[in-house]
Amino acid sequence: MKKLFNRPVRIPAKQRIVTKTLFHFFAVGYLVWLFYAGINDQLGGDPVEALLNATGIMAINLLLFTLALSPLAQRLPCGDLITYRRMSGIYVFVYALMHFLTYIGFELGFDFSLIGSELLKRPYIMVGFTALIILLLLTITSVNKVRRKMGRKWQTLHNFVYLALGLAILHYTWALKTGWQSPVFYWIGAILLVLSRQRILRLLKINS
Amino acid sequence: MTRRFTPTVVLKDNDVTDETIYTQRRKLLKQMGFLGTGALLSGGANAFGWFSDDEETAVSAPRPLDFKQNTTWGQDETLTPYEKVTQFNNFYEFGTGKEDPAKNAQNFKVDPWTLSIDGMVENPITLGYEELFSKFALEERIYRLRCVEAWSMVIPWTGFQLSHLLAMAKPLSSAKYVAFETLDSPTQMPGIRNAFVGGGLDYPYIEGLRLDEAAHPLTMMAVGVYGKTLPGQNGAPIRLVVPWKYGFKSIKSIVKITLTDKKPPTTWNQLAKQEYGFYANVNPNVDHPRWSQASERRITRGGLFKQTRIPTQLFNGYSEVAPLYANMDLTKQF
Numbered sequence: 001m002k003k004l005f006n007r008p009v010r011i012p013a014k015q016r017i018v019t020k021t022l023f024h025f026f027a028v029g030y031l032v033w034l035f036y037a038g039i040n041d042q043l044g045g046d047p048v049e050a051l052l053n054a055t056g057i058m059a060i061n062l063l064l065f066t067l068a069l070s071p072l073a074q075r076l077p078c079g080d081l082i083t084y085r086r087m088s089g090i091y092v093f094v095y096a097l098m099h100f101l102t103y104i105g106f107e108l109g110f111d112f113s114l115i116g117s118e119l120l121k122r123p124y125i126m127v128g129f130t131a132l133i134i135l136l137l138l139t140i141t142s143v144n145k146v147r148r149k150m151g152r153k154w155q156t157l158h159n160f161v162y163l164a165l166g167l168a169i170l171h172y173t174w175a176l177k178t179g180w181q182s183p184v185f186y187w188i189g190a191i192l193l194v195l196s197r198q199r200i201l202r203l204l205k206i207n208s
Numbered sequence: 209m210t211r212r213f214t215p216t217v218v219l220k221d222n223d224v225t226d227e228t229i230y231t232q233r234r235k236l237l238k239q240m241g242f243l244g245t246g247a248l249l250s251g252g253a254n255a256f257g258w259f260s261d262d263e264e265t266a267v268s269a270p271r272p273l274d275f276k277q278n279t280t281w282g283q284d285e286t287l288t289p290y291e292k293v294t295q296f297n298n299f300y301e302f303g304t305g306k307e308d309p310a311k312n313a314q315n316f317k318v319d320p321w322t323l324s325i326d327g328m329v330e331n332p333i334t335l336g337y338e339e340l341f342s343k344f345a346l347e348e349r350i351y352r353l354r355c356v357e358a359w360s361m362v363i364p365w366t367g368f369q370l371s372h373l374l375a376m377a378k379p380l381s382s383a384k385y386v387a388f389e390t391l392d393s394p395t396q397m398p399g400i401r402n403a404f405v406g407g408g409l410d411y412p413y414i415e416g417l418r419l420d421e422a423a424h425p426l427t428m429m430a431v432g433v434y435g436k437t438l439p440g441q442n443g444a445p446i447r448l449v450v451p452w453k454y455g456f457k458s459i460k461s462i463v464k465i466t467l468t469d470k471k472p473p474t475t476w477n478q479l480a481k482q483e484y485g486f487y488a489n490v491n492p493n494v495d496h497p498r499w500s501q502a503s504e505r506r507i508t509r510g511g512l513f514k515q516t517r518i519p520t521q522l523f524n525g526y527s528e529v530a531p532l533y534a535n536m537d538l539t540k541q542f
Contacts, residue, residue, distance in 0.1 A: 035512070038511055038512040039511040039512045039513060040511050041509065041510055041511035041514075042511075043511075044295055044296060044306065044307050045291075045292040045293075045295045045296020045297075045306060045307070045507065046292075046296050046306065046359060046505075046507055047511055047512050048505065048512065048515060049306060049359075050306075051512070106512050106515050107505065107515075108517065109505075109515060109516075109517035111503070111517065114500060114502070114503065117500065118499065118500060121495075121500075122498055122499060123498075124498055174498070175498075176304075176407075177304075177357075177407070177476075178300075178304070178407035178408050178409060178479065179408065180403050180404060180407055180408025181304055181404065181407055181408075182404075184404075
């Protein structure tokens with residue numbers, strides 16, 4: 001594998017703080033702005049659908065970004081990129097949670113019998129909900145203390161992030177009325193990402 | 209007989225979003241999109257309909273129509289505001305996103321237009337653009353529109369009963385069904401040119417009704433909304449409105465109506481039989497396989513905290529059509 005740089009690129013501590021702050025600013029800011037606009041009926045014809053789309057798509061975008069950090073860190077190489085991964089991953093969960101809350105709160109109007117029956121009866125909702133649960137577990141176990149305590153099991157659990165990615169894109173594909181839409185590109189992106197992980201490829205080869 | 213246009217809702221000045229604020233909103237949205245997605249280097253941002261380039265171009269302004277009001281229906285309903293009726297549309301020929309049609313149909317040319325009524329009729333008819341508005345006396349009716357996606361609107365349509373047009377064409381006694389077809393114009397409709405824009409549907413869009421459904425007094429051909437000619441995204445220059453059926457039955461921008469003795473194929477039914485039936489009557493007891501149809505979100509004015517979820521009614525509340533389906537199992541023939 002040809003690398004872009006001969007020597008590992010370092011990101012100085014100061015720049016790391018600045019870029020992380022910017023990341024927080026945009027990730028939180030976009031969310032706050034979305035809800036502010038939605039509450040004030042400034043999100044087009046149906047603020048609920050707009051919010052569902054925006055939070056859901058952003059969660060998947062962020063997940064792809066998070067998962068791209070590790071292959072990038074290897075190939076550039078720039079190991080410091082890994083320091084952004086947890087932060088970005090937690091925002092995946094935050095956006096997914098907001099997506100879910102928007103669905104049960106604004107779409108279904110906190111009608112708990114309807115929420116219950118939709119969760120149990122609708123495969124695409126179940127698939128999305130499963131992805132959310134995986135993300136929840138990953139978020140809870142992302143604290144350093146927990147990570148240390150879990151030892152090798154931590155990595156096993158966190159490998160499930162790839163399942164979450166597949167489920168999330170499946171959920172998106174399934175929610176639409178026709179198949180020939182943007183999820184096609186997301187599937188391609190996800191497959192490229194998996195193919196870029198040497199570790200996964202090695203695992204697959206051993207298994208086959 | 210006809211009367212000057214009087215609005216059915218009285219909107220005060222403070223109800224109107226100032227145009228500069230409205231355009232700022234779009235600009236802000238777009239900027240946020242670029243900043244947000246750009247900063248995060250997130251892939252697939254192009255898929256995000258809002259954030260793609262949406263420079264507004266000149267709109268051929270809808271013009272007022274002459275009509276009388278028919279106050280039989282919907283007088284006690286809260287209307288969905290004009291800007292929502294015209295900015296939130298399903299019209300896959302102009303894109304699958306809800307805001308795509310308003311954007312992509314701005315330069316949609318509808319004059320000249322030809323609507324032909326043929327097939328099993330004694331008297332085939334061809335209507336030109338002007339005749340769509342002059343052949344029949346226009347009336348305004350307030351109807352509920354229930355989308356198969358479980359949201360609904362209340363809309364004042366301007367038009368005429370389809371039965372008047374059918375009477376003029378004189379269906380043969382052998383005719384049992386009415387087939388409708390949307391304009392098929394790849395040059396004007398990006399969704400037909402590009403499968404990714406149009407969701408890969410099989411175009412032209414086609415729909416159908418049983419003849420007795422088509423001839424029912426509720427079934428309407430609309431040429432206007434809110435007292436003005438239809439904007440492109442709402443199905444200019446002429447569309448069907450069948451208020452007791454899911455919205456996708458109300459086919460837009462119609463060029464052809466054909467009387468036939470065979471049940472005509474319909475677009476969504478061809479794509480997914482188990483999800484979209486030929487009848488597509490609004491029915492709270494028959495769920496879409498992927499979501500419940502028991503209730504719906506009514507889109508009116510107001511943001512996130514003013515959402516109202518209301519029970520869906522059989523036939524969308526138009527119980528007068530029930531005799532049409534007297535001996536049918538509506539869970540099987542949905």
